[in-house]
Each structure stands twice: as C-alpha cells, then as structure tokens.
Amino acid sequence: MNNKVIVIGGGVAGMTAAGALADLGLEVLLLEKDSQTGGHVKNWDRLFPSRRPGKEVMDFVGKSMGTGVEQRCNVVVNSIDRSNDGFTVHMENSEPVSAKCLVIATGYELFDAHKKEEYGYGIYDNVITSAELENIFREGKKLTTHDGKTPRRMAIVHCVGSRDEKVGNLYCSKVCCVTGVKQAIEIREMLPGCEVTSFYMDLRMYDRNFEELYYEAQQKWGVNFIRGRLSECAENPDHSLILKAEDTLTGRPLKLTVDMVVLLVGFVPGAETRRIAQMVGLQAGADGFLLSADEHVQDNSTSVPGVFLAGAVKGPACIVNTIADARATALQVKKHLTNLKTK
Amino acid sequence: MGKLYDKLAEDVRFIEGLKACLNCGTCTAICPAAEFYNYQPRQIVDILQTRNDEEIEALMKSETIWYCGECMSCVTRCPRGNAPGLLITVLRSVSQELGYFVESEKGRQQLAIKRTVGEWILKYGYCLYPSEILPQMHPEQGPIWEWEHENMDEVMHRLGANYKKTGPGILRKIPQEDLDEVQRIFDETGATERYRKIEEYSRIKADEMGINLEPGLDNDYIRHIYTVNEKDHTKDA
Amino acid sequence: MKIEGKRNIWKDYQKEIAADRYFYVRSCVRQNFFPGSEKTFLRIMKEELHKDLFENAAHTTCSGIGYHSDVVPFETAMTMVARQFSIMTESGYENFTTSCITSFGLYSEILETWHHFPEVEERVRQHLLKATGRTFNKPVNLSHASDVIFKFRKEIAANGQYKLINKNTGKPLQVVEHIGCHYSRMFPGKGIGGAEYPYVLVGMIEEWGGEVIDYPERRHCCGFGFRQYLIQANRGYSISSTKKKFDSMAPYKPDFILTNCPGCPMFLDRWQYALSEMEGITYGENGHGIPVLTYEELAGMILGYDPWDIGLQVHQVPVEPLLDKIGIPYDTPRKFLTMDGKIMGQPKAPSNLKFYQHE
Numbered sequence: 001m002n003n004k005v006i007v008i009g010g011g012v013a014g015m016t017a018a019g020a021l022a023d024l025g026l027e028v029l030l031l032e033k034d035s036q037t038g039g040h041v042k043n044w045d046r047l048f049p050s051r052r053p054g055k056e057v058m059d060f061v062g063k064s065m066g067t068g069v070e071q072r073c074n075v076v077v078n079s080i081d082r083s084n085d086g087f088t089v090h091m092e093n094s095e096p097v098s099a100k101c102l103v104i105a106t107g108y109e110l111f112d113a114h115k116k117e118e119y120g121y122g123i124y125d126n127v128i129t130s131a132e133l134e135n136i137f138r139e140g141k142k143l144t145t146h147d148g149k150t151p152r153r154m155a156i157v158h159c160v161g162s163r164d165e166k167v168g169n170l171y172c173s174k175v176c177c178v179t180g181v182k183q184a185i186e187i188r189e190m191l192p193g194c195e196v197t198s199f200y201m202d203l204r205m206y207d208r209n210f211e212e213l214y215y216e217a218q219q220k221w222g223v224n225f226i227r228g229r230l231s232e233c234a235e236n237p238d239h240s241l242i243l244k245a246e247d248t249l250t251g252r253p254l255k256l257t258v259d260m261v262v263l264l265v266g267f268v269p270g271a272e273t274r275r276i277a278q279m280v281g282l283q284a285g286a287d288g289f290l291l292s293a294d295e296h297v298q299d300n301s302t303s304v305p306g307v308f309l310a311g312a313v314k315g316p317a318c319i320v321n322t323i324a325d326a327r328a329t330a331l332q333v334k335k336h337l338t339n340l341k342t343k
Numbered sequence: 344m345g346k347l348y349d350k351l352a353e354d355v356r357f358i359e360g361l362k363a364c365l366n367c368g369t370c371t372a373i374c375p376a377a378e379f380y381n382y383q384p385r386q387i388v389d390i391l392q393t394r395n396d397e398e399i400e401a402l403m404k405s406e407t408i409w410y411c412g413e414c415m416s417c418v419t420r421c422p423r424g425n426a427p428g429l430l431i432t433v434l435r436s437v438s439q440e441l442g443y444f445v446e447s448e449k450g451r452q453q454l455a456i457k458r459t460v461g462e463w464i465l466k467y468g469y470c471l472y473p474s475e476i477l478p479q480m481h482p483e484q485g486p487i488w489e490w491e492h493e494n495m496d497e498v499m500h501r502l503g504a505n506y507k508k509t510g511p512g513i514l515r516k517i518p519q520e521d522l523d524e525v526q527r528i529f530d531e532t533g534a535t536e537r538y539r540k541i542e543e544y545s546r547i548k549a550d551e552m553g554i555n556l557e558p559g560l561d562n563d564y565i566r567h568i569y570t571v572n573e574k575d576h577t578k579d580a
Numbered sequence: 581m582k583i584e585g586k587r588n589i590w591k592d593y594q595k596e597i598a599a600d601r602y603f604y605v606r607s608c609v610r611q612n613f614f615p616g617s618e619k620t621f622l623r624i625m626k627e628e629l630h631k632d633l634f635e636n637a638a639h640t641t642c643s644g645i646g647y648h649s650d651v652v653p654f655e656t657a658m659t660m661v662a663r664q665f666s667i668m669t670e671s672g673y674e675n676f677t678t679s680c681i682t683s684f685g686l687y688s689e690i691l692e693t694w695h696h697f698p699e700v701e702e703r704v705r706q707h708l709l710k711a712t713g714r715t716f717n718k719p720v721n722l723s724h725a726s727d728v729i730f731k732f733r734k735e736i737a738a739n740g741q742y743k744l745i746n747k748n749t750g751k752p753l754q755v756v757e758h759i760g761c762h763y764s765r766m767f768p769g770k771g772i773g774g775a776e777y778p779y780v781l782v783g784m785i786e787e788w789g790g791e792v793i794d795y796p797e798r799r800h801c802c803g804f805g806f807r808q809y810l811i812q813a814n815r816g817y818s819i820s821s822t823k824k825k826f827d828s829m830a831p832y833k834p835d836f837i838l839t840n841c842p843g844c845p846m847f848l849d850r851w852q853y854a855l856s857e858m859e860g861i862t863y864g865e866n867g868h869g870i871p872v873l874t875y876e877e878l879a880g881m882i883l884g885y886d887p888w889d890i891g892l893q894v895h896q897v898p899v900e901p902l903l904d905k906i907g908i909p910y911d912t913p914r915k916f917l918t919m920d921g922k923i924m925g926q927p928k929a930p931s932n933l934k935f936y937q938h939e
Contacts, residue, residue: 118419375821412807460649461651472612483853497922512635532707534652
C-alpha cells in the first residue's frame with residue numbers, strides 16, 4: 001500500500017487535494033458518494049465576484065486531477081479501520097482499500113430552508129432558495145412565479161440558517177452575502193423590469209472585488225438594500241408574498257409585497273461528514289464542523305495522525321479558499337508521509 | 344455607573360431576556376405596538392445593552408416602555424434569544440418601584456389598573472368581575488353587555504354560572520379563607536408594597552398636577568388617566 | 581399554499597396531553613364574557629368523554645392579567661401559581677388543565693423559570709409556605725383546555741350531529757383560526773403545531789369537516805395587549821389590531837373565526853361592533869359580521885347542543901347565519917329568556933351590525 005492516500009469527497013476540495021497529491025507523486029484514490037464528482041459547485045451557474053461560469057473552475061479542477069487519480073463514484077463508505085500501518089476503508093459492493101493517509105473532504109450541506117418556518121419555504125409556492133435560483137440560471141430556464149408570470153418584484157433574504165440561534169446555527173456562512181449581491185444583479189440582468197430588494201443585517205464584503213460588486217449592484221443595477229432581517233413571510237390571495245421587516249436604519253417596521261422570495265441558504269455540517277468523522281474518531285466543534293489539530297498553524301491535520309481535512313468540512317468557505325486549503329492539505333500529507341519514511 | 348442596570352439584572356426575567364442584540368429588527372417588524380405607537384422593541388434592547396444608567400433612567404420615565412402589549416411575538420423571532428417583551432416587564436416593575444412611572448402619561452395609567460384589576464383580584468379572587476365592568480367605561484362592549492349587565496344574575500344563571508354562590512363553578516363566590524390566602528401572598532411577595540407605591544407616587548403627582556384624586560374610581564385624576572391622551576402617541580404623530 | 585409543508589412542521593411539534601384525571605382551573609375572561617363555553621367544556625368532558633375532571637372551589641385567578649398589566653409583581657404571580665399547584669396536589673391530581681391562555685403562558689413561563697433557576701422555585705416555596713402554610717407538587721402534565729379538546733377531536737366528531745359543511749352548497753365551511761399569543765409564542769414546543777403554524781385549532785376544524793384559511797395577518801395579536809385594552813385611552817391600539825386582522829381576512833370570505841384564547845373571541849366580536857358603529861364597516865355577508873366562536877362552543881355545536889345552552893346568545897356578532905349554513909336549528913323566541921323561560925328584555929339592536937331579536 002506504500003504511499004496511497006484516500007480522499008473522501010469529490011467536490012472542489014477533494015478534487016483539488018487529489019490532483020495536488022498526484023502531482024506530488026502519491027497514489028490517490030478519490031471516493032465520491034454521488035454519481036459524479038463536482039460537489040455543490042457543479043450545480044452553480046456563475047461564480048462571485050466576477051460572475052465567470054462555474055464550469056470553467058470545475059473544468060480546471062477536473063483537469064488538475066490528470067490521470068494520476070483513481071476516481072470512484074456512487075461509493076458508500078461503511079466503516080474505516082485504523083491500524084499501525086494506516087487505514088482500511090470498507091465500502092458497499094467492493095473490496096476494502098487500504099491507505100497510509102485519509103483526506104476528509106466531505107464538504108457541507110445547504111441549510112434546509114423548511115426549518116425557518118416563518119419564511120414559508122415548502123408552504124408558499126413563490127418562496128425559493130438561492131440554490132434553486134442558481135439552478136434556473138444554470139439550466140437557462142425562464143425565471144417565473146409558480147403560476148408562470150414574470151415577477152415584477154423580488155426579495156432576496158440574507159442569513160437564512162446562519163447567525164440564528166433559533167435554528168441552532170450561530171455562525172456566519174460567509175459566502176451568502178456576496179452570492180446574494182451576485183444573484184440580485186443576475187435577476188436584474190435577466191428581468192430588467194423586476195425590482196430587487198435585499199434584506200440583510202450586515203453585508204460582509206470581505207474579499208477582493210466583493211465591495212465593488214456591491215457598489216455595482218446598487219449603482220448600476222439599482223438593487224435596493226434594506227438593513228433588517230426578514231421577520232416573516234405570508235401569502236396574499238394572489239399568491240404574492242407579504243414580507244415584514246424593520247428598516248433598522250430608519251427604525252420603522254415595513255411591509256413589502258413581492259412576487260417571489262429567494263432565501264440565501266447557508267452552510268451546515270453534512271450528515272455524511274459526521275458519519276465519516278465518527279468512523280475515524282474526529283471531533284466536531286460547537287458549530288458541528290470538524291476540528292483540525294490547530295485552527296491557526298495546523299489547520300489541515302487532525303488529532304488523528306494520518307487523517308487530514310480539506311475545505312468546508314471545517315466550516316463555510318468560498319471556492320478560492322477551498323482550493324488553497326486543499327493544496328495546503330496535499331503538502332501536509334506529503335510531509336507526514338516523508339516523516340514516516342525517515343523514522 | 345450601572346446601578347440601575349444592576350437593579351434590573353437582579354430579575355431573572357432580565358437575565359433570560361437580554362443576551363446580545365444584533366439589531367436585526369425582526370422584533371420591531373412584527374410588533375403590534377410598533378405598528379400603532381412610536382415604538383421599537385429593538386430600541387429597548389439596544390438602550391439596555393449600553394448599560395448607561397442615564398439612558399435607562401430616561402427610558403423608565405418615558406412613555407416608551409408603556410406601549411408594549413406583552414404579546415411576546417418578539418420572543419418567537421429573535422435570532423439571538425432575546426425577549427424584549429420580558430425586558431419590558433422588568434422595566435415596568437422597576438419604574439413603579441422607583442416612582443418613575445408617574446413621569447409619563449402612559450405610566451400614570453398604572454393607578455387606574457391597580458384600582459380596577461389590581462383590587463378586584465383581592466376583593467373577588469378574579470382579575471375581572473362582571474358587575475364591575477361598567478358599560479359606560481366599556482362602550483365597545485355594545486348593547487349585548489348592557490343587557491347582560493342589567494340582568495347579570497339571570498343571564499349568568501342561564502349560561503350555567505354559579506355566580507355569587509358557594510361551591511365550585513363559574514364566577515362562584517370564592518371563600519373568604521382563600522381570599523385571605525391571596526392577601527397574605529400579596530403581602531409576602533411584594534404586591535401589597537407595589538400597590539402602596541403606585542398609590543403614593545400617584546398621590547404626589549396628582550397634587551403636583553393639581554388634579555383631584557380621591558379613593559375609588561369616581562374622581563378627576565382617575566377619569567383623566569383613564570380617558571385622556573394629552574399627546575399623540577401613534578407612529579404617525 | 582401547500583398544506584403538506586405545514587403537515588411536515590406539525591410533525592415536529594407533538595405534545596403529550598394527559599388522557600384523563602384533569603385538575604381544571606377557570607379563566608377570568610371566559611367566566612365574565614363567555615361562561616357558557618366553560619360550562620360546555622365540562623359537559624363534553626363528563627357526558628361525552630366520561631373523563632374525570634375536577635374543580636376545587638378554592639382556586640382563584642392566577643393573577644395573570646394583573647401580572648401582564650404590570651401591577652402584580654412576578655414574585656407574586658409565581659406564588660399565586662404555586663398556590664394553584666398546591667390545591668391540585670391537595671386534591672390528588674397531577675394533570676393541570678387551564679381554561680385560560682394567559683394562565684397557560686404564565687404557568688409555562690414559571691415552570692421554565694424554575695427549571696433554569698431552581699433557587700427561584702425554592703424561594704417561591706418559602707413564600708407560599710410562609711403566607712399560607714401550603715406545599716405543592718408541580719404538575720406532571722400541563723395543558724390548555726383546547727389541547728384536551730384537540731386530543732379528543734375524533735371522539736367528538738364520532739358523537740357529532742353536524743359537520744362544518746354548508747348545507748346549501750355541500751362545501752366545507754371556510755374558517756379562520758386565531759391562536760392566543762401566549763399559547764406558544766414564548767415556548768413553541770409547548771403548543772400543538774408550534775408557534776408559526778399552530779395546529780391545535782386546525783386539527784379540530786379539519787376533523788369536523790371545515791377548511792382553514794391562511795391569510796397574511798393570521799399571526800397578528802387580536803389587540804388585547806392587557807393595559808392597551810384595560811385603559812380606555814389606549815384602546816386605539818386594541819381596535820386597530822383587530823381591524824388589521826379583519827381587513828386581511830375579509831377577501832377570503834370566512835364563514836366564521838375559531839379561537840382558543842378567552843380574550844380573543846371577545847375582542848374580535850366586540851371590536852366588529854365598535855367598527856360598525858364608529859366607521860360603518862361591517863365584515864362578512866350583508867352586514868352580519870363574521871361570527872367568532874370559542875372552541876368549546878364549536879364542539880358543542882358539532883355535538884348538537886342547543887345554541888342557547890352553550891351561550892351563543894351573548895355574542896354581539898350574531899351567530900344565526902352560521903347556524904343556518906350548517907343547518908343547526910335554533911329557537912329565536914327563547915334566545916334571551918331566563919333559565920325558567922321568563923322574559924328579561926333583550927339587547928338593543930346595533931345601528932349597522934345585523935342582530936337577531938325575537939318579537
């Protein structure tokens with residue numbers, strides 16, 4: 001089994017880590033539970049902040065794996081054994097595979113918007129999630145209300161499932177703010193007659209070109225931003241939606257009627273991540289995401305020697321950070337294996 | 344600094360109700376009081392978390408704290424587990440204890456509540472009592488209540504009540520020994536003292552305002568606080 | 581609107597409700613304004629369901645209205661509640677059922693407070709002991725009387741003589757349900773169906789044949805607001821809240837409104853009258869208003885009880901058009917008679933809201 005590494009999870013993090021490990025001369029097996037690799041990003045149309053096609057990034061990441069990575073999809077991991085010599089991964093319908101190191105790159109899940117009951121997702125037909133909107137964009141469908149009309153007014157709701165003790169998630173999901181701004185522009189671009197209002201608490205435009213995108217949304221596209229968290233959503237007789245929020249900058253309660261609402265759903269730790277973490281004895285933080293050995297200086301390794309983490313298993317992350325993180329993980333794996341040899 | 348804040352924080356409802364506010368406005372958005380009055384529950388939390396005694400004192404002397412209807416809609420929504428409605432109950436308690444309530448016209452109304460609901464609890468063992476709910480003080484109760492009021496014994500009998508009679512049942516006469524227990528609970532737990540303070544501070548304020556205050560409900564001060572809005576309190580004012 | 585979405589939420593908010601042996605405490609508002617409802621509840625529990633439901637004459641108000649209008653301190657309210665528990669304990673019961681939503685909310689709040697701050701419970705025990713010599717056990721099961729009717733909604737339907745069907749069209753009646761704020765807003769888990777889409781009344785309406793209306797201001801308070809109604813100068817708050825709800829529900833043409841809080845039906849009933857007098861506005865069909873029922877009254881109607889025995893004559897908004905729709909007979913000449921059939925006059929008719937009087 002020499003220098004074999006198994007990467008669990010075939011999204012941007014896993015694919016990047018696998019490619020980088022192969023580049024470093026290691027034998028890599030990439031396991032993906034779905035029928036194809038690409039994780040969440042394969043479902044995304046365009047990426048912030050430049051709005052380049054997501055496919056370009058996916059193609060790059062895919063190519064980066066070259067021919068050195070063995071990929072298996074539709075894999076269900078049943079159990080993982082630890083020995084002095086490394087790990088053996090037992091899977092459904094195939095022989096167990098052993099490796100010196102494991103990279104956990106099982107990512108995240110999107111917050112289940114049903115849990116934010118007062119927003120009426122799954123109850124009111126014209127409440128959709130940001131992922132569903134992205135799917136409409138990606139498939140080139142027409143953006144219409146449930147009964148086929150072109151919306152004249154839409155709202156984008158920030159922090160759905162994030163920064164919210166009521167749903168058990170205190171953390172910020174990091175990518176929703178800028179995604180909301182991007183999607184607001186895209187709605188305006190697609191439907192120039194449709195007004196877009198965003199309800200936010202803070203717009204965390206922390207990265208390069210994010211603030212500029214926000215400026216563009218306001219200045220060029222006329223997107224309205226209201227500083228106030230959506231309190232509730234109800235349905236009018238004509239199936240339009242009535243939103244209640246406070247404009248906290250003027251200190252007044254306001255009601256806004258819109259044709260559609262887009263909920264910017266945040267990241268939550270995945271059930272699969274929890275399951276795999278249990279198999280190898282990894283701890284999760286209070287937020288449910290996995291803990292690395294040290295949040296600052298050993299953020300790619302874990303308390304279990306030979307087990308490494310990459311990407312959003314450690315918490316919400318954007319693509320650029322995920323790629324950088326996965327490459328760093330590959331280096332740490334290589335270093336670990338080199339150290340084992342010299343011992 | 345912080346003495347008033349510390350006093351508020353002695354109340355478990357304050358500890359339960361004040362975590363840390365994001366100023367997101369979900370409370371104000373659905374607050375029935377915010378739709379009617381110049382009121383924002385968010386502002387209450389915002390002021391309290393400054394821990395600034397001057398501001399807190401001003402708040403307790405203001406009309407603001409008396410606008411809330413204690414429906415607790417805000418509690419359902421707060422993403423940080425704050426309870427502005429509970430904080431209001433604490434602010435109102437301390438405002439009455441320190442006599443600040445008479446500094447606002449909405450606060451002064453507490454005397455009328457004390458002399459109605461407050462005293463009915465001790466006199467009858469009920470918060471409301473039909474013979475006390477006078478049609479002239481309750482025109483919205485309509486002709487049906489006028490009729491009921493005129494025929495209360497018979498109406499209550501027809502509707503299955505045990506009105507004014509002994510034993511269990513609707514609007515029964517609550518035995519004196521039970522009313523005595525209620526009185527002793529009030530003495531023991533601070534209600535009697537609060538009633539005394541509401542009376543005492545109101546008396547001083549009535550003198551200061553030059554409005555006649557007598558025992559009972561039939562006097563100028565009670566009529567004034569019960570019926571008059573000297574200013575427009577609504578959000579459109 | 582997709583009802584499946586709500587059904588999925590309802591699954592998450594199940595609540596245990598005792599099956600028998602209830603210690604019953606009354607509601608101040610109910611006893612004053614709709615006493616027939618409490619009488620009907622007892623009748624259903626005993627005659628239809630054969631349950632052991634006990635009332636001890638020593639119980640009093642919980643002081644909840646005094647507490648929420650801030651003249652009664654929390655310490656006092658907690659000790660008043662402790663006294664009610666003491667009477668329950670002394671009576672040999674452990675399932676506490678209250679007629680009032682303000683009480684139900686207060687009991688829930690206090691039990692939760694004691695759970696988080698055991699030293700407060702201990703202090704209250706000392707207060708109660710010192711003031712009254714009493715001790716108490718906490719209830720094993722706490723429910724609101726509407727929870728109990730919800731629990732037995734199928735049995736009531738099985739014994740029922742009527743369904744919430746318009747007898748002329750054969751279609752289900754369209755019903756607005758209004759939940760008392762203190763039922764589950766503070767503690768969503770304490771209410772059947774939670775706080776956002778409470779199921780307690782919906783379950784009754786569905787079981788008894790009606791359909792529920794979802795309208796934008798469904799969650800808005802009726803406008804009681806305690807001091808906002810108790811003081812005349814504040815009643816603008818109260819009536820404007822009610823008006824907001826009626827304006828929002830009117831386009832759906834509800835046949836009636838069902839409530840589970842003692843105060844709400846009174847406000848939704850009386851403010852319709854006040855709006856008709858002040859502004860000439862009447863909701864519902866042909867100046868009849870929209871009838872507002874308590875869940876006990878509705879259960880009594882389903883079971884075929886005489887409308888005047890369950891107290892429908894003391895509604896300011898007439899209930900007769902609804903009785904006609906369902907096909908429930910009523911004897912107008914008996915509407916305002918005494919128990920022994922004597923005449924005691926009758927209420928004056930309002931200026932704009934229709935009213936049913938006898939000759």
